[in-house]
Amino acid sequence: MINIRKVFRSFRFAFRGIFDLFLYENNAKVHLVAAVAVVALGFWLDLSTVEWAIILSQIGLVWMAEALNTALEKLADVVSPERHPGIGAAKDMAAGGVLMVVIMAVVVGLIIFGGRLYALLF
Numbered sequence: 008m009i010n011i012r013k014v015f016r017s018f019r020f021a022f023r024g025i026f027d028l029f030l031y032e033n034n035a036k037v038h039l040v041a042a043v044a045v046v047a048l049g050f051w052l053d054l055s056t057v058e059w060a061i062i063l064s065q066i067g068l069v070w071m072a073e074a075l076n077t078a079l080e081k082l083a084d085v086v087s088p089e090r091h092p093g094i095g096a097a098k099d100m101a102a103g104g105v106l107m108v109v110i111m112a113v114v115v116g117l118i119i120f121g122g123r124l125y126a127l128l129f
């Protein structure tokens with residue numbers, strides 16, 4: 008039997024995580040502002056349904072990567088407050104994971120927006 012109260016409780020915790028991420032974490036704020044700008048650009052350039060699906064998926068991937076990276080950093084700082092090469096490597100790799108997703112999102116953005124922006128501006 009599914010415990011609906013537990014499901015709603017989990018949603019409440021998850022929304023608190025999203026709220027804390029975008030309110031307190033500097034890099035997440037940058038990703039939020041970038042996403043708002045991309046969505047505004049999407050409306051301006053009148054994206055197709057498929058293009059919207061691709062762009063929103065990229066935004067979701069970047070936000071998810073940032074959330075997991077931030078969670079790992081916070082966990083690492085609690086588990087090992089002192090500096091440790093293993094913790095450094097773990098944090099670097101998690102940050103690298105975010106960067107990989109961001110690079111691919113920028114490439115996808117260039118594919119979808121690039122040609123139209125070029126045609127509009129030149």
Ligand SMILES: Nc1ncnc2c1ncn2[C@@H]1O[C@H](COP(=O)(O)OP(=O)(O)OP(=O)(O)O)[C@@H](O)[C@H]1O
Binds near residue numbers: 080089092096098
């Ligand atoms: N405990 C640690 N041991 C070794 N290296 C670390 C440790 N914490 C952070 N680093 C190194 O510093 C980089 C940045 O880490 P992080 O984003 O957590 O910032 P910070 O240096 O802890 O400072 P702040 O939390 O103020 O941003 C990591 O990618 C890693 O290379």
